[in-house]
Amino acid sequence: MEVDHLFEIGDKIVYPMHGAGVIKAIEEKEIQGKTQQYFIMVFPVRKLQLMLPIAKMDDSGMRLVLNMTAIEKVMDMFRQGEIDRSLTYKQRYKINTDKMKTGKTQDGAEVIRDLMLVKKEKALNSNEKMMLREAMQFLISELELSNSMTEMQAADLLNDRLNVEKDAG
Incomplete structure (x- = not known):
């Protein structure tokens, strides 16, 4: 079977x-009577393995990890931005959820920045705390793979960036 991907x-x-992972294999599998080729992906930070039909790859939002220079530019946004105080919690949660679903590093960084700004003014509710953890884990996983660092090194880099930006702001 010829595959063009x-x-x-x-x-x-x-x-x-x-978050970020590695394509471990490309395998042909029969599932529910249908034979397709699948990307077998492993996500080390989440200790997870997923299969994605190659035919659905274009609609999946899957992309290559950014290089460190591109990630650094994205993290520069931590020092910019304001909270839209007119948004209700539900509106903010929907906007942030939609951003997380894109898989774009910049969108995830915006979620981190915006929730950190809210956190400065008031305590986050449990859903927002979970979303902040997820967004940070997403960025940590990309930092880890893009720069061949350990999870701890990536987390330290992100936290340093957030603290520097918080102190500068």
């Missing part, structure tokens, strides 16, 4: 709502 075994990828 952009990704190969060993590619470091980002998959929306799951």
